[in-house]
Every structure is written in structure tokens, then in C-alpha cells.
Amino acid sequence: MDARNMAIGVFDSGLGGLSAVKELMNVLPCEDIVYFGDTGRVPYGSRSRDTIIKYAQQDVNFLLKNNVKIIIAACGTVSSVATDLYQTVPVPYTGVVSPTAEAAAKATKNGKIGVIGTSATISSHSYKEKLCSINPHIQVFEQDCPLFVPLVENGFTDPSDIIVKSVIEHYTAELKAKGVDTLILGCTHYPLLSSAIGKAMGDGVTLIDSGRATALYTAELLRKNNLETTRTDEGSYSFFVSDTPHNFESNASMFLGRDVKSLVKQIDIEQY
Ligand code: DGL
16 A cells, blocks of 8 residues: 555544544545544553553554554653654654644743643653753743543533533642743643633633644654655544443544544454
């Protein structure tokens, strides 16, 4: 098969990577996408480094078995912790940290950037290090938000929901007080909460969605590697999960704005 017409492989611990898939569907509408969400083992963000690396390697192995031409770790946690993974992947590979940090550094006007993410991402300081390497004058304020992923995985994303509102206000209050004008949603689950996060932070704060920044970077990576599809019709999509598809199917259909029910299959990730 012509490598250019193989699929883009995307993985995350669960639903979060769909924020990248949604943007990929807009930016690269003719590309096929194979998605793996490790719903049987979510969350990754509270696990040890060794476990996150082992899970990420299995996720990559599964996607490679599906003949993908490029792999996107659409997971802030994997991108921050399994930083050497790209060295062993035989196809172009990207995480979300670099493209997202670049977008945030461009967006800030007052040089104060907030980063929210899982505990593993925040304690790795991956975004902070990247931002400081882009511009050492940027001030970075970090906050882990361990309750956000369970909210999203359980379908709690409505900004008027009292539970959603109070959890978000709890985690964003300090960043707001620091006067950040730009906030990195450093976990790919968080764009599903972006209207609630935007409300809590107020109008003057720009939210940087790692899904969007990574989709744009992927387009560039495909171009550089001469891997853009030659097809001109809409791409086809398949979704795999490691737990029962039921929850994923309905949440994914709602978030992507299209019915993906017949496209989701369960696999045993421990075999990869
Ligand atoms: N969506 C992931 C991230 O970007 C993982 C969340 C989790 O599994 O804890 O960090």
C-alpha cells in the first residue's frame, strides 16, 4: 500500500485524544484515522512513570499493527513522561507538549501563562521547561487538576452543572489570581471542559487547546515527510477501546458531533 494513504494513528488513555481527532477531522479531512483509547486503564495521570511508559509502548504497538503512517500521542501525560518513546517508533511520532507550548508562547501578551494538567504532567514540568526554552522571560504557573479526567470520562462537561462549576473554580482560582492571560489545557481531556474553564477564567484569558495545536503540527509533519494522502474523498475512521465500548460510543458521538457507534471495537491491549 502507498504509505501516503495509510491512516494516522492517535492514542490516549480514554476520551481525551478525541480533542485532537476532532481537529484532525477539520484540518485534514481526507486522512483516515485509527484511534485507540485505553478506557480499561484510564487514568494514566496518577500512575508511576514506569507504568505510563509501559502502557504507552503497548498503545504504540497496537497502532503499528494497524499499519499507521504516523503516530500522535494525544495525551499530555504520555507526552510529558514517556519522552524517549519517539526513539523506538519506526514512523514519524509526536506528542502534544511542543506544539501546544509554541502556540501558547505566541498567544500571550503579558508573558504570564498558566498550565493545567494531570499530576504526572505537572510534576514533570514538561510545559514549563518547553515554554522557558522558547522564551526565558515567560512566567509559568502550574496547577494539577486530578478531578477533571474522571469528570470527562463520566460525561460531566456541562458548564451549568453545579459539580462541574465548583470543581473547575476550585482548581482555577489561584491561576486567575496570578493574572495569567493564557491558559494551556495541558491534558487532552480538558478541551471537553473548555466552555466551563473559559467561564471560570473570564473573557480576557486565551485557552490553548492541545488538540488544535497538535492537529496543525501533524499537518506540517505529514507535509515534511511527504506523507499527505493522495485521496480527495472524506477519510474513514475507526476507534478501538480496551473496555466495553458503550460509554465511549455515546460520549465520543456527542463530542465529535457524528455517530461513531458502529465504528468502535474493544481490544485486549495486554496482548501488544
Ligand atoms: N488525556 C490524558 C492527558 O492528556 C490522560 C489523562 C489521564 O489518563 O489521566 O494527560
